[in-house]
Every structure is written in C-alpha cells, then in structure tokens.
Amino acid sequence: MKTRRRARGQAPRPGSPGQIIALAFAAGIAVGSGLLLLPMATANVQPGASALDSVFTATSALCVTGLVVVDTATHWSTFGHVVILGLMQVGGLGIMTVASLLVVLVSRRLGLRARLVAQAQSGNLDASDVRRVLRNVVLFSVVGEAVTAALLAGRLALGYGAPVGEALWEGVFLSVSAFNNAGFVLRTEGMAGFVGDPWMLVPVALAVVVGGLGFPVIFELVKSWRPRSWSTTTRITVITSLGLLVIGTALLTALEYGNPATLGPMGVGGKLLTGFFSAVMPRSGGFNVVDVGRMTPETWLATDVLMFIGGGSASTAGGIKVTTFGLLAVVLWAEMRGEPDVDVGRRRIPVSNQRQALAVALLGVGLAMASTFALLGLSDEDLDRVIFEVLSALGTVGLSTGITANLPPAGQMLLILLMFVGRLGPLALASALALRGRPRHYRRPEERTIIG
Amino acid sequence: MKTRRRARGQAPRPGSPGQIIALAFAAGIAVGSGLLLLPMATANVQPGASALDSVFTATSALCVTGLVVVDTATHWSTFGHVVILGLMQVGGLGIMTVASLLVVLVSRRLGLRARLVAQAQSGNLDASDVRRVLRNVVLFSVVGEAVTAALLAGRLALGYGAPVGEALWEGVFLSVSAFNNAGFVLRTEGMAGFVGDPWMLVPVALAVVVGGLGFPVIFELVKSWRPRSWSTTTRITVITSLGLLVIGTALLTALEYGNPATLGPMGVGGKLLTGFFSAVMPRSGGFNVVDVGRMTPETWLATDVLMFIGGGSASTAGGIKVTTFGLLAVVLWAEMRGEPDVDVGRRRIPVSNQRQALAVALLGVGLAMASTFALLGLSDEDLDRVIFEVLSALGTVGLSTGITANLPPAGQMLLILLMFVGRLGPLALASALALRGRPRHYRRPEERTIIG
Numbered sequence: 077m078k079t080r081r082r083a084r085g086q087a088p089r090p091g092s093p094g095q096i097i098a099l100a101f102a103a104g105i106a107v108g109s110g111l112l113l114l115p116m117a118t119a120n121v122q123p124g125a126s127a128l129d130s131v132f133t134a135t136s137a138l139c140v141t142g143l144v145v146v147d148t149a150t151h152w153s154t155f156g157h158v159v160i161l162g163l164m165q166v167g168g169l170g171i172m173t174v175a176s177l178l179v180v181l182v183s184r185r186l187g188l189r190a191r192l193v194a195q196a197q198s199g200n201l202d203a204s205d206v207r208r209v210l211r212n213v214v215l216f217s218v219v220g221e222a223v224t225a226a227l228l229a230g231r232l233a234l235g236y237g238a239p240v241g242e243a244l245w246e247g248v249f250l251s252v253s254a255f256n257n258a259g260f261v262l263r264t265e266g267m268a269g270f271v272g273d274p275w276m277l278v279p280v281a282l283a284v285v286v287g288g289l290g291f292p293v294i295f296e297l298v299k300s301w302r303p304r305s306w307s308t309t310t311r312i313t314v315i316t317s318l319g320l321l322v323i324g325t326a327l328l329t330a331l332e333y334g335n336p337a338t339l340g341p342m343g344v345g346g347k348l349l350t351g352f353f354s355a356v357m358p359r360s361g362g363f364n365v366v367d368v369g370r371m372t373p374e375t376w377l378a379t380d381v382l383m384f385i386g387g388g389s390a391s392t393a394g395g396i397k398v399t400t401f402g403l404l405a406v407v408l409w410a411e412m413r414g415e416p417d418v419d420v421g422r423r424r425i426p427v428s429n430q431r432q433a434l435a436v437a438l439l440g441v442g443l444a445m446a447s448t449f450a451l452l453g454l455s456d457e458d459l460d461r462v463i464f465e466v467l468s469a470l471g472t473v474g475l476s477t478g479i480t481a482n483l484p485p486a487g488q489m490l491l492i493l494l495m496f497v498g499r500l501g502p503l504a505l506a507s508a509l510a511l512r513g514r515p516r517h518y519r520r521p522e523e524r525t526i527i528g
Numbered sequence: 529m530k531t532r533r534r535a536r537g538q539a540p541r542p543g544s545p546g547q548i549i550a551l552a553f554a555a556g557i558a559v560g561s562g563l564l565l566l567p568m569a570t571a572n573v574q575p576g577a578s579a580l581d582s583v584f585t586a587t588s589a590l591c592v593t594g595l596v597v598v599d600t601a602t603h604w605s606t607f608g609h610v611v612i613l614g615l616m617q618v619g620g621l622g623i624m625t626v627a628s629l630l631v632v633l634v635s636r637r638l639g640l641r642a643r644l645v646a647q648a649q650s651g652n653l654d655a656s657d658v659r660r661v662l663r664n665v666v667l668f669s670v671v672g673e674a675v676t677a678a679l680l681a682g683r684l685a686l687g688y689g690a691p692v693g694e695a696l697w698e699g700v701f702l703s704v705s706a707f708n709n710a711g712f713v714l715r716t717e718g719m720a721g722f723v724g725d726p727w728m729l730v731p732v733a734l735a736v737v738v739g740g741l742g743f744p745v746i747f748e749l750v751k752s753w754r755p756r757s758w759s760t761t762t763r764i765t766v767i768t769s770l771g772l773l774v775i776g777t778a779l780l781t782a783l784e785y786g787n788p789a790t791l792g793p794m795g796v797g798g799k800l801l802t803g804f805f806s807a808v809m810p811r812s813g814g815f816n817v818v819d820v821g822r823m824t825p826e827t828w829l830a831t832d833v834l835m836f837i838g839g840g841s842a843s844t845a846g847g848i849k850v851t852t853f854g855l856l857a858v859v860l861w862a863e864m865r866g867e868p869d870v871d872v873g874r875r876r877i878p879v880s881n882q883r884q885a886l887a888v889a890l891l892g893v894g895l896a897m898a899s900t901f902a903l904l905g906l907s908d909e910d911l912d913r914v915i916f917e918v919l920s921a922l923g924t925v926g927l928s929t930g931i932t933a934n935l936p937p938a939g940q941m942l943l944i945l946l947m948f949v950g951r952l953g954p955l956a957l958a959s960a961l962a963l964r965g966r967p968r969h970y971r972r973p974e975e976r977t978i979i980g
C-alpha cells in the first residue's frame with residue numbers, strides 16, 4: 077500500500093525534493109522582497125519600492141528570469157543592485173546544484189551502471205555526493221563567471237573609458253547575470269549601448285550558452301571532446317543546441333534584415349552579430365541589444381518557439397529543455413522511419429524515458445495555453461504580445477515586447493506565479509517522475525486505437 | 529533490403545493508399561474547379577468566376593472545410609450550388625470510406641483478433657470488404673442526411689413560410705453540408721437568420737456531431753449502448769467528445785455572455801443554445817450563428833484549441849482527432865500516476881500506438897506553426913486572426929474571423945494547400961504508420977536521458 081501511494085507521485089510526501097526546492101525558493105523570494113522593500117534599496121524613490129515591485133523583482137532575480145516592472149538601473153540603489161546580484165547567484169547555483177544532484181541520483185538508479193553494480197546502492201545520496209556535486213557546481217560557476225567578468229571589465233575600462241572600480245562592478249554584475257541566464261542589466265537601455273561590439277556581446281553570449289548547457293553536459297565535454305564517449309543527454313543537448321543556434325541566427329537575421337527599427341541600419345557584420353546574439357538570448361539569457369517591441373511579429377513567433385524549448389537540463393536555462401525537445405524529435409523521426417526502437421548514438425532510449433519527455437512537453441503546452449488565456453483576459457494587449465510575455469516568464473527568459481511594466485497588478489502577479497512555476501515546475505516534475513518506483517502488478521490485454 | 533526500404537515509410541511506393549487518396553482528391557478538385565469556372569456556375573458575374581475563386585471553392589467543398597472567398601449565396605448560380613453540394617457529398621463519402629477501410633485493415637492486422645485467427649489473412653482487403661464498408665458508409669450517410677433534411681425542410685416550410693420546393697432544396701443542401709461537416713450555407717448571413725431557433729440549430733448541430741463521430745464509432749454505438757462492449761477507439765472518442773462539448777459550451781457561453789456583438793442581447797436560453805452551437809462547430813462543422821469576427825480574443829483562443837483537436841477518426845471531421853488527443857491525455861495521466869502501462873477501460877494501449885499519437889500531434893503542431901509563420905508573412909493581419917484562419921483551414925473547420933476573403937492571392941493559395949493537407953495528411957500519415965511492417969533486427973543497450 078505504501079509503495080502504491082508513493083508510486084502515484086501526485087501528492088508528494090512532506091520533504092519530497094520538489095517541496096523542499098519550492099519552499100527554499102519561496103523563502104528566498106520573501107527575504108529578497110524584504111530587502112528590496114527597505115528604503116535604502118531604492119534610489120530617489122520615497123518612501124521606497126512598492127510591495128508588488130519588490131516581490132516581482134525578487135522573484136525575477138531569484139528565478140533568473142530578468143523581466144522587470146521598474147528600470148533596474150535607476151529605480152534601485154547600489155544596495156538594491158547587490159541584493160539583485162545575490163538573488164541571481166543564489167538562484168542559479170541553487171537550481172544547478174539541485175538539478176545536478178538529481179542527475180547523479182537518476183544515473184545511479186536507472187543508468188546502465190546501476191544494473192551492472194549492486195542494486196542496494198541505488199536511490200540514495202550521502203553527504204559526500206552532495207559535497208562533491210556542490211563543490212563542482214560552485215567551481216564551474218566561479219571559473220565561468222570570473223573569466224567572463226574579467227573580459228567584460230577589461231572591455232568596459234579600455235573600450236568605454238569606465239573607471240576601474242565601476243568597470244569591475246558592472247563586469248561582475250553582467251557576468252553573474254549572463255552565466256546564470258538571468259538577464260538583468262545595470263543600464264536603462266539594456267545592452268543597446270554595446271550594439272555592434274563583439275568584445276561585449278560575444279562574452280555575454282558565450283556565458284549564456286555555457287551556463288545554459290548545464291553543468292553535467294559541460295563536465296562531460298571537459299572530460300572528453302570525442303562524441304563517442306558522450307552520454308545520450310550530452311549528445312542530444314549538444315546537437316539540438318547547435319542546431320537551434322544556427323537555425324535561430326539565420327532566421328532572426330533574415331527576418332529583421334531590412335527592419336529600420338532593428339537590424340536595418342547596421343552593416344552585414346553588425347546584422348550577423350546582432351542576429352546571433354538575438355538567437356542565443358531566447359534560450360534563456362534574456363538580454364536584448366535591439367528593441368524586442370519593434371521586431372516583426374514573425375520574429376516574435378520564432379522567438380516564442382525558442383523560448384518554449386529553452387536550454388539544457390540541470391542548467392540555469394528554462395523552458396521544456398533541449399533534451400525534451402531533441403528526444404521528441406528523435407522519437408518522431410523513428411516513428412516516420414518505422415523503426416521499432418528509438419536510438420541515440422549507440423544507445424536505445426527506454427520507452428518510459430520517451431513518455432517522460434511527452435509528459436513534460438504536454439504539461440508545458442497546457443500551462444502555456446492556460447496562462448495565455450488568463451493573461452489575455454487580465455490585460456488589453458494583443459495575442460502576439462501576450463504569448464511572448466507568457467513564454468518569456470514561463471521559460472524564465474526575460475525578453476519583453478514592452479507590456480510587462482504596464483500590465484495591471486493582477487497581470488503582474490500572474491507573471492510572478494509563472495516565473496516561479498516555470499523555474500521550479502519542470503525540476504519538481506522531473507524529480508517526481510524520475511525518482512518513484514514503477515511497480516508492475518499485472519498487465520491488461522493489448523488493444524490499439526485508431527489515430528489521426 | 530526491400531523490406532527495409534518499405535519499412536521506412538518515407539517514400540511510399542506508387543499506389544500506396546496515401547498517394548491514391550491524394551491523387552483522387554486532386555482530380556476531384558480539378559473537375560470541381562472546371563465546373564465552377566463555367567459561366568453558368570455564377571449568378572450575375574461576367575464572364576464567370578476567377579480561377580483562384582473556383583479552385584478555392586472547389587477545394588473548400590471537396591475537403592469539407594467551408595472557408596469561402598466569395599459569398600456562396602449570391603456569387604454562384606443554382607448550378608454552382610449543385611456542384612458544391614456534389615463536391616461536399618463526394619468528399620465526405622470518400623474520406624469516410626477510405627478511413628473506414630483503413631480501420632478494418634488495421635483492426636485485422638494489429639487487433640487482438642488478428643493474432644487469434646490466421647496470420648495469412650492479415651494485411652489484405654478483398655472486394656467483398658470494400659463493398660461491405662462502402663455499403664454501410666453510404667447507408668449511414670443517406671439515413672443521417674435524410675433525417676436531417678426532413679427536419680430542416682419541415683421547419684423551413686412551417687416556421688419560415690418557404691415554398692415546399694425551396695424548403696426541400698435548402699434542407700437537403702444544409703443537411704449534406706452539416707452531416708459531412710462542410711459548413712457551406714445558401715445564405716449570405718450564414719446561420720444568423722436562425723439565431724435562437726432550436727428547430728434549425730439543434731438538427732444541424734446533431735448532424736455535425738454524428739458525422740464528426742465517424743462511421744466506425746456510430747456503428748459500434750448502434751450495435752450496443754453498453755460501454756463495456758466498446759472498443760478503446762469508441763470509448764476514447766465518446767468520452768473525449770462529450771467532455772469537449774460540455775467544457776466548450778460552458779467556456780464559450782461564459783466568454784461571450786456579456787458581449788453586445790454576440791450573446792449579449794439574447795435571453796439565457798438563447799445564450800446557452802448559441803454557446804452550445806458555437807462549441808460544436810469548431811470540431812469541425814464550421815457553421816456560425818453569430819459573427820466570429822466580433823467574438824473576444826479569448827473565445828478565438830478557446831476555439832483554436834477545439835479546431836486543432838477536431839472530431840473522430842474516420843469521420844468527416846478534421847484536426848488531429850479526439851482519439852489522438854484523448855490518448856495523449858491518458859498517457860499523460862498514466863505518467864503522472866506512475867503507472868507503467870497505459871490502460872483504457874480493460875485494455876492496454878500498445879507503446880507503438882502511443883507513439884503514433886505523439887507523431888500525429890507533433891506533426892500537427894509543427895504544421896500549424898510553420899503555416900502561421902508563413903501566413904503572418906503573407907498578410908498584414910494580427911497573429912490571433914492568422915492563427916484562427918490557419919487552424920480553421922488545417923482542421924477543415926471553415927470558421928473565419930473574416931480575413932480569408934481579403935487575403936492576397938498567395939495567402940489564399942496557402943489556405944488551399946492547408947485545406948488539402950489538413951484533409952488528407954492525417955489519413956495518409958495514419959495509413960503509412962499503421963500499414964507498414966516493423967522489422968526488429970537487433971536492439972541496442974538502453975540509456976536514459978535527463979528530461980526537464
């Protein structure tokens with residue numbers, strides 16, 4: 077009976093991984109909101125930020141989303157900026173650590189090795205596992221952020237004449253924001269001041285890509301560059317990410333090529349750089365170098381798709397993840413070819429794994445639909461902008477067509493909820509799906525339905 | 529080698545079911561367009577209809593969609609109306625016959641019975657099968673249409689004072705249009721003249737529902753009303769259809785309740801009747817009693833979902849079908865509960881069947897996305913209207929927010945293509961997926977990927 081109840085996975089026991097993460101994030105948002113409510117957190121705003129603005133900003137920072145209802149640069153004081161920096165760093169590290177622990181647990185329980193080694197070992201993490209994963213994730217973050225910060229601070233000091241102290245502070249802020257896929261910027265115009273400058277845009281884009289691939293994949297890539305040694309997760313992540321980057325860059329560059337409000341006035345090099353940057357950011361860095369609100373509706377739609385897919389599993393990126401999307405594409409390909417098995421490289425993907433991907437994608441579509449429906453009712457905006465903002469919040473992307481700050485309070489509260497659910501939902505779902513047992517009591521006789 | 533090539537299912541041999549159906553439909557459209565191009569087909573239009581208008585109308589009629597670029601009532605002569613009636617009847621019968629034959633073939637090859645009886649029998653239809661299915665489908669159509677026509681003609685004569693001849697003609701036209709889920713009406717204002725009249729609206733809605741459930745399901749329902757004896761196909765179709773009707777009616781009535789352009793001025797009974805009618809029509813009857821173009825964007829979005837899902841397999845309805853949608857919902861439910869098997873009633877759904885549903889849904893989403901993208905580029909319309917028109921064409925629904933007639937020629941040609949693909953694609957796909965062999969040469973070792 078106990079096994080049966082646990083197996084349903086619907087009402088997790090108190091203390092299930094999903095609940096612990098959700099509680100921790102809720103506590104983090106409460107602390108962050110409290111700090112941002114202090115009068116010293118705002119600049120030139122008396123008597124301080126509103127409750128809604130504080131909660132929105134704290135949620136956006138901790139859930140590494142980057143959507144804003146007030147101008148980050150001018151609304152908050154330096155103290156406020158430090159709070160936002162801290163929230164981004166804690167949120168990014170928290171997500172990466174928990175997700176990486178989950179990966180260790182799942183590989184141990186369900187991977188090839190689990191069946192070759194002792195069964196008794198399966199299903200439990202001890203303190204040394206946690207320490208090891210935490211150490212590696214922190215090392216990964218510190219190295220990635222330090223390299224990016226050094227490059228950006230150097231460029232700000234040498235190329236833009238910023239004083240060393242200011243260049244370092246902005247470099248660190250931008251680097252943490254980029255590596256954790258958060259998308260907060262200390263400038264009112266976002267990244268628009270760096271348009272056409274590869275020394276600023278490329279480090280930010282690379283930090284977003286590396287942070288968005290996720291620690292487990294980067295760890296494998298560092299260990300070996302030979303694709304033959306990669307796990308299926310790394311294989312799918314690398315191929316899908318590369319494909320989406322190339323297709324996204326080509327598509328966005330082409331769609332905005334003649335738009336006088338975006339790429340139109342630039343040279344070909346600038347167009348390509350901006351197109352690349354704009355194709356990286358929906359998954360889910362969230363920085364923008366041209367005004368998203370003035371892009372074409374076709375670009376919005378292409379960006380919607382990229383935001384829905386998101387980045388790598390166990391990374392700081394959001395969305396249904398490239399693993400889910402890539403696996404579904406492989407399943408579809410196998411079905412079209414009539415292959416009974418779904419193979420990736422030299423490995424067969426278990427049917428239960430395929431079903432997990434289906435569940436994550438279906439829940440993502442359902443959640444996006446219901447949220448779009450709700451925000452359409454709560455606002456007076458057009459469908460294209462509403463879909464964009466919903467997918468940006470759910471995918472913790474942070475790009476905006478410009479409507480978020482003008483939404484009624486209920487609309488902004490909905491976005492707060494979506495950022496929270498978008499950040500924690502897939503992780504909670506993945507842990508619930510992956511960790512439970514699958515008892516097989518009996519099987520019923522088969523019968524097919526007609527499809528299509 | 530031959531088995532291998534055939535198993536891939538990508539390049540069907542000449543004479544594959546999918547190709548034969550596509551060629552037959554293309555021929556039907558050519559003949560229909562030719563007839564509509566004749567000067568005698570138009571009323572008061574010299575020197576006759578344009579080529580694009582003729583092809584659009586012929587495709588819309590044969591693919592039982594109902595989208596129009598010219599006013600059916602005033603643009604075409606009675607000869608033109610007879611051509612449209614013929615195309616609707618041939619298209620509806622053709623789809624039902626081919627799909628029902630496929631059902632027989634699939635049940636025989638893959639069903640429980642195939643394994644209990646001789647293997648040699650599998651995979652072939654003989655002339656007696658074709659005759660039997662054709663006879664039953666024609667019987668089903670004639671009975672359904674005759675009953676509906678009698679009710680409608682009687683009401684038109686008694687309630688609206690139409691002369692008997694005219695009442696009969698309009699009753700037959702409307703009945704064929706409804707039963708085959710086509711959505712053509714002989715009145716400029718559509719069904720708006722019958723608003724609040726259950727004697728007209730209920731027979732039309734019921735004909736749409738019965739035609740949209742499909743012959744195999746109706747055949748089982750007629751044989752037995754006891755759910756325990758139903759196949760999984762019938763079980764999923766009935767439950768999903770009922771659920772969508774109830775939810776759709778409640779949702780659409782609530783969303784339009786106070787809209788002065790639609791339900792606002794009506795009494796409660798009229799609101800409910802119109803809400804019910806408007807919830808039946810997206811799947812995929814296509815009749816409208818209030819102006820779709822003046823419904824709220826929320827209603828459009830809800831209607832979009834209903835149009836995407838569509839009606840029953842092997843019916844005159846379009847969409848990915850309620851079987852596909854219902855099966856995916858059951859798979860998701862099983863995954864959330866942690867059940868290793870996906871059971872419907874007392875039967876287990878094979879994994880390959882689940883994968884077919886996934887493939888149909890993914891291709892549907894991909895096709896809808898790409899088409900929306902294309903039509904957004906080809907027109908100056910907003911995303912919400914473009915999505916609506918694309919899903920209406922792909923789902924062969926025929927509802928319109930009013931933009932179809934004003935689209936540029938390239939946009940109208942895209943809709944022609946979508947109606948054709950939307951009508952034949954799922955059938956061709958289902959036959960390709962269901963009919964091929966699935967050789968198992970060897971299996972690779974398993975490895976899971978991380979999801980979400």
Ligand SMILES: [K+]
Pocket residue numbers: 140141142257258259360361362472473474
């Ligand atoms: K972000």
Ligand SMILES: [K+]
Pocket residue numbers: 592593594709710711812813814924925926
């Ligand atoms: K229709």
